[in-house]
Amino acid sequence: MEKFVNKSSCINDAKSPRKKIKLESDERSKKEEDEGGEFSHPVPWQKIEAEGLDCDYALLFSKEEAHQLFKQLEEEVVYSTGEEAKVQLFGKVHNIPRKQATYGDAGLTYTYSGVTRLACPWTPTLEYIRDAVTKTTGQTFNFVLVNRYKDGQDHMGEHRDDEKELEPLCPIASVSLGAPRDFIFRHRDARGKQSHRQIKPVKLELAHGSLLLMNSPTNTFWYHSLPVRKKISLPRINLTFRRILLGRKK
Numbered sequence: 302m303e304k305f306v307n308k309s310s311c312i313n314d315a316k317s318p319r320k321k322i323k324l325e326s327d328e329r330s331k332k333e334e335d336e337g338g339e340f341s342h343p344v345p346w347q348k349i350e351a352e353g354l355d356c357d358y359a360l361l362f363s364k365e366e367a368h369q370l371f372k373q374l375e376e377e378v379v380y381s382t383g384e385e386a387k388v389q390l391f392g393k394v395h396n397i398p399r400k401q402a403t404y405g406d407a408g409l410t411y412t413y414s415g416v417t418r419l420a421c422p423w424t425p426t427l428e429y430i431r432d433a434v435t436k437t438t439g440q441t442f443n444f445v446l447v448n449r450y451k452d453g454q455d456h457m458g459e460h461r462d463d464e465k466e467l468e469p470l471c472p473i474a475s476v477s478l479g480a481p482r483d484f485i486f487r488h489r490d491a492r493g494k495q496s497h498r499q500i501k502p503v504k505l506e507l508a509h510g511s512l513l514l515m516n517s518p519t520n521t522f523w524y525h526s527l528p529v530r531k532k533i534s535l536p537r538i539n540l541t542f543r544r545i546l547l548g549r550k551k
Contacts, residue, residue: 344437344512351503353522354486357514358505361437361476367510371478373426374538378402378447381418399455405444409545413464420444427540434474434542438514442474442542450482453533459487459524462515462541471544472514477507479537483530484513486523507539 349356362370380400403411404427405420412418423431427445435441448457462473486503503523507513515525527539 349503349505351486351523352488352500354488354503354519355516356519357516359437359512360508360510361433361512362478362510364510367478370426370430370510371538374424374447374478377424377426378404378449378538379421380447380449399457400449400451402447402449403444404447405545409444409547411444411446411464411466411543411545430476430540431542434476434512437512438472438474440472440474440544442471442544444543444545446541446543448539448541450480450527450537450539452536453480453482453530456529457527459485459492459526461489461520461524462543463520466545468544468546470517472516473520474542475507475513475515476540476542477511477513477537478509478539480533480535481506481508482527482533482537483507485526485528486519487526488523492524 344359344361347358349358380402403418403420404423405411407420407422409420410417411420427447431442431445450456467473484505484507486505488498488500488502490498491500491502505513
């Protein structure tokens with residue numbers, strides 16, 4: 302299958318100034334460094350489980366901090382356009398029903414739906430959010446996929462994040478900023494009209510400032526999607542932090 306490689310979407314970002322981020326948690330972050338780098342007040346986690354499904358959910362950022370992070374991302378993130386904003390599905394090229402960008406460590410690429418994307422250099426705000434996720438979870442990440450949904454018409458179809466480049470035992474950390482949206486899990490054996498198992502889907506509402514950890518083996522057994530919600534008129538930015546295996550760059 303032919304692969305398209307996103308090489309140019311980082312150009313504008315490389316020329317933009319790197320800003321000092323001033324957020325309400327700056328003093329907290331300094332205190333955490335003095336105390337050994339861990340949150341002095343860990344976030345309360347909600348466990349979400351089903352057959353083969355293992356997720357953890359929490360509010361990572363306050364409403365005020367989430368607002369400012371959203372604003373910073375709107376200024377910093379450069380999204381793919383033109384041919385770089387398309388994917389291959391079943392041999393056909395389609396427009397992505399949302400805006401998308403990829404950031405991460407130097408030289409990393411990520412391939413899905415017939416498209417290979419090169420990671421742009423981390424922006425200050427993406428680094429800040431990544432470090433907050435790491436301090437909260439103890440997991441390290443070297444790549445992030447950014448999806449921007451302009452309103453409830455923008456959506457994401459059912460899929461699994463099971464690409465071979467991903468470290469299989471590392472969770473995928475999904476940070477949501479902006480309009481709350483429904484997030485649907487569907488078991489692989491319960492998809493379609495000919496499904497032979499009665500396994501109920503799992504629906505979550507991902508709130509502004511929230512963090513969802515999709516732990517192994519969730520992406521082996523469950524598909525997930527962000528369906529259309531016509532009544533939603535506000536935008537949402539979602540960041541899915543991943544760990545790509547360095548030995549499997551393409």
